[in-house]
Amino acid sequence: MSKPYDLPSLGDLSCFECAARNLSFKQAAAELNVTPAAVSHRIKALEQELGQALFTRQYRGVELTEAGALLFVSLQRGFETISDGVARIRYRHDQAGxxxxxxxxxxxxxxxxxxxxxxxxxxxxxxxxxxxxGIVPVGPGAVPPxxxxxxxxxxxxxxxTRVLFHDRILAVGSPGFARAHGIVAAADLLGVPLIHTLSGTLAWTDWREWFETLGWPPPEGPGFALNNYLISLQAAEDDVGAVLGWEGLVAGHLQSGRLVQLVPDAMISPCPxxxxxxxxxxxxxxxxxxxxxxx
Known part of the structure; x- marks a missing residue:
């Protein structure tokens, strides 16, 4: 049965690649953790099998012959392909998580x-x-999610992509805030303190868009800008102002009573x-x- 690949000893080829890359039998020996004599022996065995010299031996080192340069380029391409395949296999193994x-x-x-x-x-x-x-740049060696x-x-x-949920946007606030400002209808929100979330690159729907969608003019009350939605919700719990709440995100706050839906009006979220x-x-x-x- 013939061999599927016409190749010399893989050990000899690996030794040759190392010597050719370093242009030194001594450095190749150090890299492979063998003696320079062992490297020389493998190179000679490879040259004998191929019937051609692969190196020109000089006093201060070695140089590749034309045949050696051709073999070196071929091996580099082959080893790079093998290395890429091994890296992919290792990456897939690491991705059990x-x-x-x-x-x-x-x-x-x-x-x-x-x-x-x-x-x-x-x-x-x-x-x-x-x-x-925000957008976190992925540098060399970093594994993207x-x-x-x-x-x-x-x-x-x-x-x-897959849609997770596409729900309504409510005006929510603490029960104490609702009582203190007598809020029962959307018009009552136009002059009260409102919390605005401005979170980096995330395009949160804002109060102006909420009122406009429901047919009301822009709000005129004081505004408090925060750059984190969790902090915005905490501020609302602390009676600082009303905040917009996506039903899928604030369900726990509403169920616990920490926040309440201030008015019946709601806006269908423009984005999922x-x-x-x-x-x-x-x-x-x-x-x-x-x-x-x-x-």
Missing amino acids: VTIAATTAMSGLWLTPRLAAFWRAHPGIAISQMVQD DLSIHYGRPERESDE FYLRIHAHASANARLFADWLVAG
Whole structure:
């Protein structure tokens, strides 16, 4: 039975590549943790098999012959392909766990409360959260997330996306705030303190858009700008002002009574919260994505 590949000893080829890359038998020996004599022996064996000299031996070192240069380039290409394949296999092995990126608000209010149920159903899959409220540049060697959660237009993404929820936006505040300002209708909100969330690159729907959608003029009351939605909710709990609340995010606050829906009026959110499935997402990441969407 003939061999599928017409190759000399892989050990000899590896030794030759190291010597050719360093242009030194001595440096190759140090890299391979063998003696220079062993390197020389392997190179001679390879030259004998190929029937051609691969190096020109000189007093201060070695130089590649034309045949040696051709073999070196071929080996480099082959080893680079092998190295890339091995890296992919190692990466897929490391991806038994899943990394998901989300904002502080989305992580704290929606994602984290769901993780315990997922782990009960899939105890062998670890989930790592990458919490970020802006664009985090990915540098050399950094591993991008498998999944990420966004508020916006999923049709603008180049990757696969899944809608998580698309709900109403409510005006919410503390029970004490509602009583203190006598709030019963949307018109009562036009002059009261309002909390505005300005969180980095995240395009939160604002109060002006909320009032405009419901047919009211822009608010004229005092405003408090904060750059984190969780802090905005905390400020609302502390009677600082009213805040816009996405039903899918503030459900826990409403159920506990920490915040209440101030008026019956509500705006249908112009954008959904959606899941972006990055191109390199593993099978476990896709399983987690399916679970989140189904839940």
